[in-house]
Amino acid sequence: MTPPQHKNFHTSNPETSAAIDRSLPEFAAAEVSDEDTFFKNHSPPNYLPEIESEVEEFIKFHLNRDKENAKIVLVTSGGTTVPLENNTVRFIDNFSAGTRGATSAEYFLESGYSVIFLHREFSLLPYSRHFSHSTNCFLDYMIEKDNKIEINPKFSNEMLKVYKKYHKAESENNLLLIPFTTVNQYLYTLKSICEKLQILQKNALFYLAAAVSDFFIPQYRLPQHKIQSSNINHDGELVIRLNQVPKFLSRLVDNWTNTRAYIVSFKLETDEGILIKKSKSALERYHHQLVIGNLLQTRKTEVVFVTKDNEDWVKLNDEEIANNVEIESLMIPQVIKLHDKWIKDI
Ligand code: PAZ
Numbered sequence: 001m002t003p004p005q006h007k008n009f010h011t012s013n014p015e016t017s018a019a020i021d022r023s024l025p026e027f028a029a030a031e032v033s034d035e036d037t038f039f040k041n042h043s044p045p046n047y048l049p050e051i052e053s054e055v056e057e058f059i060k061f062h063l064n065r066d067k068e069n070a071k072i073v074l075v076t077s078g079g080t081t082v083p084l085e086n087n088t089v090r091f092i093d094n095f096s097a098g099t100r101g102a103t104s105a106e107y108f109l110e111s112g113y114s115v116i117f118l119h120r121e122f123s124l125l126p127y128s129r130h131f132s133h134s135t136n137c138f139l140d141y142m143i144e145k146d147n148k149i150e151i152n153p154k155f156s157n158e159m160l161k162v163y164k165k166y167h168k169a170e171s172e173n174n175l176l177l178i179p180f181t182t183v184n185q186y187l188y189t190l191k192s193i194c195e196k197l198q199i200l201q202k203n204a205l206f207y208l209a210a211a212v213s214d215f216f217i218p219q220y221r222l223p224q225h226k227i228q229s230s231n232i233n234h235d236g237e238l239v240i241r242l243n244q245v246p247k248f249l250s251r252l253v254d255n256w257t258n259t260r261a262y263i264v265s266f267k268l269e270t271d272e273g274i275l276i277k278k279s280k281s282a283l284e285r286y287h288h289q290l291v292i293g294n295l296l297q298t299r300k301t302e303v304v305f306v307t308k309d310n311e312d313w314v315k316l317n318d319e320e321i322a323n324n325v326e327i328e329s330l331m332i333p334q335v336i337k338l339h340d341k342w343i344k345d346i
Contacts, residue, residue: 011045011121011181035251042219044188051178051189055116055196058176062114063199071203071339073113074193076210077101078120080183082217084240089226091182096211097133098123100266100299100328104207105175106165107332113205114174116193118186120210121179127166131159183213183245190248194256202260202343206252207335209266215242249286260346262339263288270296279306290338292331300327305334 062070078098081091102124105115109126117126124133131138141159143152151159169175178193180186197204221241232238249265257263265288267279272295279293283306293304302315314330 011047011179011185035246035248038187038246039191042184042188045185048188048192052192052196054176055178055193058114058116058173059196059199061173069203070200071113071205072116072197072200073105073108073205073207074116074118074197075101075105075108075207076118076186076190077105078123079211080120080186080213081181082183082213082215082242083222084217085226086222086224087226092213092215094211094213095296096120096123098125099129101207101209102126102129103326103328104209104332107328108207108336109169109174110165111332111336113336114176115169116176116178116197118178118180118189118193118210121181125177126169126175127162130162183216184219186210186212187245187248190252191256194252197261198258200261201258202262202346204258204261205335205339206257206261206263208249208252208264211268212245212248214245216245217241218243249282249288253286253288262290262342264290264292264335267291267293268296268299269293276304276306276311279304283308289342290335303327303331305338307338 059072062072077096078101079094079096081088081093084090084092098119101117101119103126105117105126108115115126119125131141141152141155142149144150178189180189194206197206217240227238253263265282265286267275267282269275269278275293275295279291282291289307291306293306294302301321302313305312305314312334314327314334316325316327316330
């Protein structure tokens with residue numbers, strides 16, 4: 001079966017076609033029940049239908065290959081932006097580089113899952129992450145020989161290993177890359193992909209590692225053009241009002257996904273005193289299967305798996321840290337074990 005060719009979408013350009021619509025009603029401060037209001041008051045990205053057909057094709061391809069056993073994981077990754085202008089010059093962003101998502105995606109692929117990778121455009125990607133965003137420029141991996149360019153032999157073994165895995169994922173059509181930039185694009189695309197994955201039932205896994213903004217400027221209040229330095233108040237301050245982004249996890253669990261899907265969300269905190277409490281309360285509030293808690297400061301070396309009955313820490317030991325072991329190499333087998341048990345029991 002020949003894998004379909006994928007298009008390249010760009011999400012980081014402002015959507016001038018979706019200029020602000022002043023006829024939209026004033027959008028009230030968000031509460032948990034405001035998810036539907038959000039979609040009513042915000043237009044979908046104009047490329048969404050094309051992404052939907054790519055996702056449909058991808059799912060169809062995998063169901064045709066193995067209807068009973070095709071397992072697909074949706075990995076979300078990276079941070080969402082909050083534009084301050086419609087023609088976006090400035091935006092609010094967060095720290096996430098997409099390391100967790102890109103690294104996890106590789107371990108899922110190695111374990112036989114197909115991956116839909118919903119990621120912030122230009123954040124880290126599976127496989128290329130080993131050579132991008134690093135302190136080495138990609139040209140440092142090359143050398144010139146006889147007026148030709150070659151891979152520096154110093155790096156070629158490492159590159160070959162990564163290349164083989166990348167090539168396998170690509171040639172078997174196991175990895176679908178879907179980008180987003182803004183929080184609006186993320187939410188619309190997430191909803192769509194969740195709905196398309198309903199057909200997989202218990203074989204669908206949701207691994208929601210993206211760092212989604214909690215606050216945004218609703219479309220009806222977004223200035224069309226660049227904020228001018230004259231837009232200040234009497235005290236010389238620029239005042240920006242942000243609304244709360246509705247908590248979409250409840251909709252995702254209750255409406256967007258099949259009730260038999262396995263859903264993993266992440267909880268990031270900076271205060272270790274509240275990490276477990278907040279992770280547990282997310283689980284109780286949204287009734288999904290697993291919350292993975294992590295602290296900003298230690299997220300690369302330890303995480304906590306919070307389920308209905310358990311709190312299990314996954315930690316790298318000193319030797320593993322010294323050997324650059326990736327914590328995702330311990331996390332993903334655990335997640336898969338839980339998903340397998342879910343598939344067997346449900
Ligand atoms: O992208 P990254 O590897 O730098 O960070 C990963 C992470 C901390 C964003 C992720 O593990 C996470 O906790 N995501 C959810 C964040 C939240 O909304 O609480």
